Amino acid sequence: MSSSFSAIGEEREIDQNEFTPGIEPQATWCPGCGDFGVLKALKGAMAELGKNPDEVLLVTGIGCSGKLSSYFNSYGFHSIHGRSLPVARAAKLANPDLEVIAAGGDGDGYGIGGNHFMHTARENHDMVYIVFNNEIFGLTKGQTSPTSPKGHKSKTQPHGSAKDPVRPLSMSLSAGASYIARTAAVNPNQAKEIIKEAVEHDGFAHIDFLTQCPTWNKDARQYVPYTDIQQDDEFDFDVEDRRQAGEAMYEAESRLYEGEVLTGRFFKSDRPSYGQEKRATGEMPETPLAERYFDDSYEWERSYDLMERHR
């Protein structure tokens, strides 16, 4: 804990209402939207972990999911479509003491931001990434998204999509994420527990969060019933085994489009986080960059001992 950032690491009881921004703004999500479920689970998880709202930075993209940072009362950065991850991971590098969470939609995370997703997972930054997966573009009024099923008809794909949907869990595994889970807004308790695990995990924790869209994907309860793979005997596999995890993911991703919803923790490894790796190579300081600008006693190292090479 540091003097200039005294909210970080404070130990006290946190009420989940502290994460509600008070009298405004009112959420503009549609009635029955799955996004409410993410917000609720996130508030509950952070309160139960005793996180002070001032030590949390929530970075979002654009779209319905991007509004999460408006309705969650922490520090926030509502960035641009697909770009939450690069903003978030640099904030974590500049101040590793912060609790950094990034969030976005399936178009945001698996489409326009797909490159950032791959590389952030690969680098294994210590942060949580929640992707609101409702298989549709919501705020732009119902276009086909990267997770929309093959054959999905929309105004921009009137003949039905000829593309297979992306497989977000498998993508994440192959890219290098060290914690991968899928949960659903219709399963608030599991969602909260998974977010808690993800926050406590040291590494890139990717949560594919199934959020029903009652407006553009008409069946508002499309992710019910669901099966928790940790509770079901059929899915007895070792989450730390990449091959077994990959098979479980393949099953879950295939069955989703057949109407069977499998949720739970799919993969977990103790691969060192990017911050640890970068410190080990000497490319990252032990103390937060942010701290030194406030520290009068900090001795700024002169870059110009290397002036010699120019003489």
Next chain:
Amino acid sequence: MTDNELVWRIAGGSGDGIDSTSQNFAKALMRSGLSVFTHRHYPSRIRGGHTYVEVRAAADEVKSRGDGYNFLLALGDSFARNPQQEAYYGNEEVKPLSENLDELREGGIIVYDEGLLDASEIEDFEERAEENDWHVYPLDLRGMAREHGREVMRNTAGVGATAALLGMDTGPFEQLMEERMGGDILEQNVEILEMAYEQVAEMDHSHDLRIPEGEHDETQVLVSGSTSIAYGALDEGCRFIAGYPMTPWTDVFTIMSQNLPDVGGISEQVEDEIAAAALALGASHAGAKAMSGSSGGGFALMSEPLGLAEITETPVVLVESMRAGPSTGMPTKPEQGDLEHVLYTSQGDSNRVVFAPGDVREAYEQTRTAFQIAYDYQIPSIVVYDQKLSGELRNVPESFFDREPNPSLGATLTEEEIAEAAHHASGKFNRYTYDPENGVSPRSLPGQRDGRFLASGNEHNPQGHISEDPENRVFQMDRRMRKLESIRAELDDAEESNQTLHDPSGDAEYGILTWGSHQGTVEEAVDRLNEGGHSVKSMGVSDLMPYPKDEVTAFLESVDECLVVEMNATAQFRGLTQKELGRFGEKLSSLLKYNGNPFEPAEIVEGFEASINGGDLPGETTKYVPAAGD
């Protein structure tokens, strides 16, 4: 062109060690008391292809590459050879000779490697040499290198020959080698150097070119524009950089990456330029001094995060090192074609600061200013320069860089200050307040107690929440735009102007206006014009946004006519000047060049004369655009 100067050109293939040899040569001349300036010409390929570097040296300050040169060291184009067959591809074997003859001055010296190059293959070589009084020294540089070391060391033999021909001591070269290498390699190179020196010193010399004599008052360092920018950032307390390699921006990125870990900073090479700029924003938002940058095509990708920095008021410095465009254009050639791109890219009204340093000193100073403005005003600052300034080396006193790092984060509050600041009823900090004096509303940083706010790319209210309220919109827009007026006032009040006036004759009648890397070349042209009986002054403009209206107006009002010199096809800076000042259309004419090579002073002299007297332009690759109504 002064009589007492050396312009030494080393030519060969990329990969022949042209660059490192020329750097050492320039440094040796600097250490011997001369002022030096280098100019690099290279193709966009890794090995082979014709490349050269010029080192211009004189006792007085040298501000540009000059025009023409008087000493050619032509090495063989070894890497264009097929290593298995010992045969050359195409007709590359004489290129280091044939491609360089046009600009060699009368009375100049040619040293070429007769082990690799055959002058008899060049048509009229002997006639031209006689006509121009060239002094030609064919030497078996490759043979000398082989005798004591390896073939690639023939550039060392060339340097030894150069020293012997110019009456220089080999001591400084040996010393430089000792600093850079050791063991067998050092020993072999020293032997080759001395052997070449002795062999050439014994020969009959028909030329009278000698190394000029000079002396520096204090220790000098040899730096490029990119080095200056990197050191400006480091001295300003920048400890985070994110980037993606792209020529010529890579130079700054490399220097920063090599130095940041040593001073407790972080460098990130990331997946693309959108990410790079977004990372810089994220680091800045969390409380670090951060920068990113690119060249034209990469900067195009940064247009999104640039706008995000504007509306979220996240301080950041972006560097744009221009090369010839559009699109991939000419990767290793300079141009000033990205001016409008840098000023106006991204959606919405532009709310950013843009500096265009005119030389290596300004590159350092204005990078520091760019950080100060960015953090004091919470606005993106852009330092725009080009491939020419990026790679050219000049000497400056070492003490020029001797400044303390600046730990200030600008308009950022401490926790004590946050506790006293206005908060909304919801408990959120009023980050984006309505009525600060200069448009700047100080920020808090994540992790600080009770400083919570939302930085949003959407238009937002004082707490950062999305708002489409018309009144709030106008307040927020006006407040953000008001920063530019405050910044202009601060820059106008500064002790030293960023604009560089050069008026050797006192109160000159004619003007030349330029921006960026041609400042020194224009100044040299102005000196020659005044020596030739003209009455001319120049101004190098560095502040592009907010534009220095008062200074440029005063300059233009004081002259009868003004030539605007810039390296693009559409007179972008002249257009900017007329747009910002709203007049002077009848006074401004343009001299343009966009063939990938920088202006030489003589071209500006001739272009100026053509602009006031009519007549021919210097060569087919410059273009004159007359004033409105002419």
